[in-house]
Amino acid sequence: MTQPQRQPIEPDSGRAVSGRPKRGVPEGLWLKCPGCKATVFRKDSEDSFNICPECQYHFYLPAEARIRQMLDEESFEEWDSHLMPCDPLEFKDRIPYKDRLESEQARTRMPDAAVTGRGYIRGRQVVVGITDFAFMAGSMGSVVGEKLCRAVEAATRLRLPLIIISGSGGGARMQEGILSLMQMAKVSAALGRFGKAGGLYISVLTNPTMGGVAASFALQGDITLAEPGALIGFAGKRTIWNTVRLELPEGFQTSEFLLQHGFVDRIVHRRDLRTEVARLIDYCAR
């Protein structure tokens, strides 16, 4: 492009950056609950599944804590943690994607937004995939797509139930362009084969699950569960506003909204997730 930059351009990863409060992401000793505005002692919430003791608001939960809560103690075996993102498009807004990746990796101590592996839920062996909102809003690029795809293939091969817990506000990752869009196709195709082979896939939607992630693996489960109050949908608020100039009604695109409209099987409190998933596995066991 030859056009000169005439005005300062503010980049934004699509994720909350410093200066703006991070919705539901705990920092420090005390938390302000976005649900009831109560100030919550962080330790209290962490001792009870990262939930607000006052109003049951489900705080953001890092992948690693999710594993601790969902799986039997010490039962998790991580897979493919050596897969690292590249910058195939040499993407640059004001911050080059390469630099963004480095700072996200340093901040989250994760190579990319997905964790996959095998573990046990109340003694039942499962394959687990998690997308973590902390890393570039949990968006799906090549590494997330590849890891999930490998997890699905392993579940097919090992004939194990598959649980994917989505926390992806970003959908398909813009910085990897069309290759991110194709990850939707790739994971879907793997899930299609898994389904034909008779595999059980339980999808758990957490806050938030949007865009290309919602429009692919997150809504392709045999069973779709959602945590209470999660934001789930395709187009974000801003996109809808920019297109049709409509303010969204209260409670739009929440788990409860999706349940009401027939897109979620059950809303499950985080405390009960383990038990519910184990029970569903037993009903669908081959």
Add this chain to the structure above:
Amino acid sequence: MASPARLPFEEDIHELESLLLALELKSAKELSASEEILRIRKELARIKRLKYANLSAWETVLVSRHGDRPQTMDYIRMVFEDFTEIHGDRAFGDDRALRCGFARLGEHKLMVIGHQKGHTLQERQECMYGCAHPEGYRKAMRAMTLAAKFRLPVLCMIDTPGAFPGIGSEERGIAQLIADSLLQMATLPTPIFCVVIGEGGSGGALGIGIGDRVAMLEHAYYSVISPEGCAGILWKAATELTRPLAAEALRLTSRHCLRNGVIDEVLPEPLGGAHRDPREMANTLKNWALRSIRETGRPDTTDLIDKRFAKFRTMGVFREAGNGSTQASGLSAG
């Protein structure tokens, strides 16, 4: 949204074109202008060739949205015979942004599915500018089930800025329907051929985009998000300044998509873009469709689905730390 009939980067082309037209009108009466006419014609071809060989990403987006660019229904008229449209998703309504129907192509029978954006204002409003709702994708899924049942190949023409972002669309589960469609296409037991004829915008495009062969017209674009959407998020606002930057950064041209291994083939456009010669464009598309059908034949369905999976399985670029290798689809990385 449609680009204006006169693209901003085509001023010199339009100038020459009107000059040529004036001369041609004049020469109808007298013979002497003919040499000048020949010279201008030659010059015009040269400028067009030069300009269109070097379109920027944003200019490509503008060409792909040109109001006169042929759309799904135009190709259906020009390429196929006996088009028999089927309507409705059997659940909510009939989405005019996505058209489905039986059609004949020479000796072949097939199911044609495509986004329709509309040429006139009235048609555009009826078609929601090519932005399909959940019912559109449900209808497309119905059409594909039908095609598979009677072993007709499916041909998808992609031309959408994206699935419709609105309240009704969300309430009726646009994400769910795109997810369903991807799942169905991945294992559909009949050949699928896809071609991006104009805008390949995001999930709305991919929703009919999983195929055994995927092609793109030369000046079409295919992207994870529209340049406006990307600019709005990464640059905070979609302005005259940021849209071209986003378009460039997204690597959304046919050339880039081919290099990234996302499409199999680029179909060349007539000189100065498909909107200058829809017939020729239709011919190219027809030949591609015929060749694809012929070369695919009537494959064993298990084999077909395995190959389709293998095709998409390799897409993406990442590094395996430890052994130092880089996996990359296409030819770009290594």
